[in-house]
Amino acid sequence: MANPVKLQVKRLDLQINPDPGRVLLRPLAFSSKEQGQNILSRVLAIPQSQISDLLQTVLGEFEGRHQGLREFMLERFEQVRSLLPSDQQICSERKMLAGAYFCSEYALESSALFNPSIVAHPDQSSVPPGSVRFILSLRATGEGHISSITFRSGLLDAEGTLSLDPVSRFALEPRRVHNPMFERELFGRKLFELGLASPFTRRMCEHLDDHFSLEDLQQCLARERWRGRNLVTDEQADLAVDDSILALAISNYEIQFSPKQTLSERVIFPSTPCQINGIEDARFVRFEEKGEPSRYYATYTAYDGRLILPQLIETDDFLKFRFITLNGPAAQNKGMALFPRKIDGRFAMLSRQGGENIRLMYSPNIHFWYESEDVIRPAYPWELVQIGNCGSPIQTEAGWLVLSHGVGPMRKYCIGAYLLDLDHPERLIGRLSEPLLMPTESERDGYVPNVVYSCGGLVHAGRLILPYGVSDRSTKFASLDLKALLAELVGSL
Secondary structure (H helix, E strand, C coil), X not given: CCCCCCCCCEEEEEEECCCCCCEEEEECCCCCHHHHHHHHHHHHCCCHHHHHHHHHHHXXXXXXXXXXXXXXXXXXXHHHHHHCCCCCCCCHHHHHHHHHCCEEEEECCCCEEEEEEEEECCCCCCCCCCCEEEEEEEEEECHHHCEEEEEEEXXXXXXXXXXXXXXXXXXXXXXXXXXXXXXXXXXXXXXXXCCCCCHHHHHHHHCCCCEEEHHHHHHHHHHHHHHCXXXXXXXXXXXXXXXXXXXXXXXXXXXXXXXXCCHHHEXXXXXXXXXXXXXXXXXXEEECCCCCCCEEEEEEEEECCCCEEEEEEEECCXXXXXXXXXXXXXXXXXXXXXXXXXXXXXXXXXEXXXXXXXXXXXXXXXXXXXXXXXXXXXXXXXXXXXXXXXXXXXXXXXXXXXXXXXXXXXXXXXXXXXXXXXXXXXXXXXXXXXCCECCCHHHCCCCCCCCEECCCCXXXXXXXXXXXXXXXCEEEEEXXXXXXXXXXXXXXX
């Protein structure tokens, strides 16, 4: 099996490899309150004469590896201060040293840096004529196989030549927006979708403002439980409902990076229960709507170590990100990818319910997805195990270009291409019988062997630029002429 003769797929001489030297500064988890108290007690027992030297040793060893290390250590101390046996006075050096015992480094990409998606950067100022600045999102995997999102940037020139910007050695998490606001009507619909509709939840929603905060929700829950205290028949069940309501709120949240942080320094690390074991395979797309500024969405898979859930990210500038839960029976499994614009007034999404076929679904509300239909099924030997999308559809003059992955014998992954009708994307109008890209001998070995996989390509200067993951280990790039690809697709069925 080989690439079709008419399609000259060019592998670029660029590769992004995981770097174990890029480390995040993270809180150290301790197993119990007692363990935390024991650690603090032992630090408090250190003679004052040793504190300064011990702190300088820590700073000398780690300060060059992190920005804002001292502030982070002091912040960690404040977070565990409640474990102190008393309100004793502690000098700032001992506070900072104590905080260091509750910090750790995490090598976010020590295992892999793969499954990329590429979009045009929101800031195209000072770009040479005919060029485009881009953002590349990557799935970084480290200790414990926990996946996060990291970024790179670069330039595609007028000839389609790709260059990457220098990468900072620092990696930083964002600040959680302390008081994100929720919409009452939307929140109530999500409660209904989760099966949490009841007289209690309806009464609670009635007492919330049209827009409310997490603190407002917590106070409302407490008030409504107090008002209905004589009606409570199952305290454990009530607590479970409260936990589910709060879990929904916590899963819809916002984060904010500092504008001083370069793009490559920004890391989105799992922070809610549903994603605690990974934010996987983000598919970013630039979304256009008439009369509205462009914005970016990314579908991703949240993984808690047991269940996978498709979720959504929204951003205008790659500084502030909003995380959104997706609801409805069609919001399931992996591989959801949003179209870059509405079709006939509705959002459209590709998905892979059932794990085998590419499916299409529509919704008037981006939060809720109810029905889907098959549009592409496995047909050729290289894709008979399963097929799925490799990112959001790309609009071309000939139709919606869908890049796909196909799984064949020995779980070998290849990348293919399909064409859907622009006005009626449920109609498959073009299909390559052979893959665009398959793993070469040098690309076969990695964390998961025999895999090439992408989460989204970009068209520029008449060429399709395709970043792709190599055996779940690293990232490479390929390029091919768009007209040649479309000519191969049109009339292929």
